[in-house]
Amino acid sequence: MTAAATDRATSSPTSRPAPTTKGPTVLRVVASEWSKLVSLRSTAWTAAVTVGLTWVTAYLSANASSGDPGFEPLSSLSQGLVLSQLSMLVLGVLAGTGDFRAGGFRTTFTAVPRRLPVLMAKVLVTTLVGGVVAVVSLAALVLGVLPAARSRDIPLDLTAQWTPQVLLGSGLLLLGMALLGLAVGSLVRRTVLAVTVALALVFVLPVGFVLAADLASPPQVGVSTETVVTELDPVSTVMELMPSNAAYRMTTTPDSAGPDGAPDLGPVGGGLVFAAWILLPLVAAGIRLRTRDLT
Amino acid sequence: MIQVEALTKRYGATTAVDGLSFIARPGTVTGFLGPNGAGKSTTMRMIVGLERPTSGTATVAGRRYADLDAPLHAVGVMLDARSVHPGRTAFRHLLAHARTHGIGRSRIEEVIAMTGLEPVARRRAGTFSLGMGQRLGIATALLGDPEVLILDEPVNGLDPDGVLWVRGLVRDLARQGRTVLLSSHLMHELALCADRVVIIGRGRLLADATVQEIVDRSERAGTVRVRSSEPEALERALCALGAEVLSVEPGTPRGVLRVRGVSVDEVGVAAGRCGAMVFELATEGGSLEDAYLELTADAVEYRGRATTVGPEAGAR
Numbered sequence: 001m002t003a004a005a006t007d008r009a010t011s012s013p014t015s016r017p018a019p020t021t022k023g024p025t026v027l028r029v030v031a032s033e034w035s036k037l038v039s040l041r042s043t044a045w046t047a048a049v050t051v052g053l054t055w056v057t058a059y060l061s062a063n064a065s066s067g068d069p070g071f072e073p074l075s076s077l078s079q080g081l082v083l084s085q086l087s088m089l090v091l092g093v094l095a096g097t098g099d100f101r102a103g104g105f106r107t108t109f110t111a112v113p114r115r116l117p118v119l120m121a122k123v124l125v126t127t128l129v130g131g132v133v134a135v136v137s138l139a140a141l142v143l144g145v146l147p148a149a150r151s152r153d154i155p156l157d158l159t160a161q162w163t164p165q166v167l168l169g170s171g172l173l174l175l176g177m178a179l180l181g182l183a184v185g186s187l188v189r190r191t192v193l194a195v196t197v198a199l200a201l202v203f204v205l206p207v208g209f210v211l212a213a214d215l216a217s218p219p220q221v222g223v224s225t226e227t228v229v230t231e232l233d234p235v236s237t238v239m240e241l242m243p244s245n246a247a248y249r250m251t252t253t254p255d256s257a258g259p260d261g262a263p264d265l266g267p268v269g270g271g272l273v274f275a276a277w278i279l280l281p282l283v284a285a286g287i288r289l290r291t292r293d294l295t
Numbered sequence: 296m297i298q299v300e301a302l303t304k305r306y307g308a309t310t311a312v313d314g315l316s317f318i319a320r321p322g323t324v325t326g327f328l329g330p331n332g333a334g335k336s337t338t339m340r341m342i343v344g345l346e347r348p349t350s351g352t353a354t355v356a357g358r359r360y361a362d363l364d365a366p367l368h369a370v371g372v373m374l375d376a377r378s379v380h381p382g383r384t385a386f387r388h389l390l391a392h393a394r395t396h397g398i399g400r401s402r403i404e405e406v407i408a409m410t411g412l413e414p415v416a417r418r419r420a421g422t423f424s425l426g427m428g429q430r431l432g433i434a435t436a437l438l439g440d441p442e443v444l445i446l447d448e449p450v451n452g453l454d455p456d457g458v459l460w461v462r463g464l465v466r467d468l469a470r471q472g473r474t475v476l477l478s479s480h481l482m483h484e485l486a487l488c489a490d491r492v493v494i495i496g497r498g499r500l501l502a503d504a505t506v507q508e509i510v511d512r513s514e515r516a517g518t519v520r521v522r523s524s525e526p527e528a529l530e531r532a533l534c535a536l537g538a539e540v541l542s543v544e545p546g547t548p549r550g551v552l553r554v555r556g557v558s559v560d561e562v563g564v565a566a567g568r569c570g571a572m573v574f575e576l577a578t579e580g581g582s583l584e585d586a587y588l589e590l591t592a593d594a595v596e597y598r599g600r601a602t603t604v605g606p607e608a609g610a611r
Contacts, residue, residue: 023365024395032394039387040380103378106345107388107435110372111395113344113361293346 046091053084058144066148073149078251092178096185130178169250186285233261246273302351313498326489327478334498367439376428381421425452513586525571526550
């Protein structure tokens, strides 16, 4: 084998790439990142788990509330995303940390020494994969509430008034979670730490903030609970700007009011705030990638 | 050609690479030698643009790595055999790498065949032995059919067959006019395949010469060893000839002398003149290993305690 292999190494004039095939282009880097993302089992696993969790959660929550007199199947759609946004987040984190799990980044960034095109390509392919998973999850969502709706003979009209917008918002929430995971993963680079940070940002931070605010505020003795709060309450306002709440806003209808004491962001406003939460770590990751050594 | 000029890298108070300059030329295998922590890998990472020098420059084919139009066609890099996601198959890893430069599948199959990876190409890299990982690293470096190859410890973990193969491969690549920079801490390995050797210690250049020049520089180079019945008389005779006596192992009448500055013939003649019976007479060649150990003696960062097997053990 040895001798033959060496011979082949020396005699391959035909294999020399034609001079027209030059260096990395945007399209090539995207193609490369695409094969990297889809060649990992973790991508397939997290995608499958996301779709499965969406269906199970939607099915169970619709069944649980189908006994209520005012059961409205479409209003419980967003309930189905409670758990699956978590696995979408993990899908994104793994897409972001994959290169850094071993020394893969050395291979990647010696091929594309300008570095930033790689990050942009990762955003693009994660959007593609995340978008497909989100669309399939939406189908799972509808299929999940279908049995409960049928049992009450409530027809599901997906084109009714706000339904298309709520579905779009739900899809964007899932996609956004994948991108938030990617941004955090690209910035933090270490998988376990990045998953922890991303989960903390989305799930722990809001709860922790409410608890801290409760402990900090003096007990409200003698204040009537009937008081209508008209002023902005700082705690509610901050809560509304948290990534999970802002993302949840995308799945609500424009006519639904926000919580008391918080600015009414509406679905679009919520989406913009959520987008800012994605951009922040993404830009930080870009700056770290561009300006720091890769060792 | 790889050109490194006054390259310096500091991490806070630590200086990893200190004003290093050397050139690796086309058609030669340049060995890059130094103890662990000498700055070899840091230097290589700076050459390929993963790290920014604190000062100085490193260029490939006259350009900074980051300015190369098509890096994979210009430079093949293997910095670490573990530069692969463990969950990806060898083929997929090569495919993703190839796609950044629009390199076709036929070339991927070619480097897989070249490196003997066919049986494991569809297996995930995490299941690879160190040797297979090295082969995949070399396949990755060869993918773009580059003019310059930078290989960090390529024989590390290879079986004897693999070591032979790498040796032949780098010689062939150099014969084709390519530039090969090959790091190792195994000096005898470099003695067998490198034309020139750049030796560094603590980030500084210690030597930059051909293998032969470095071997000749060794203290033991050109030493004559003679075992005779009259070591004292012979020592006096050789000193008269201007020889430098390096060591005397008494043990009369079978004493061994090690001298420098005279040829074997001269020693033989001198022995005959003073009536000494000669039992052994030979030149002792220096080895790259000796020269390397002498050069880096002060620059070794991590050294085990010397074990006492010297003269005492010999005296018994």
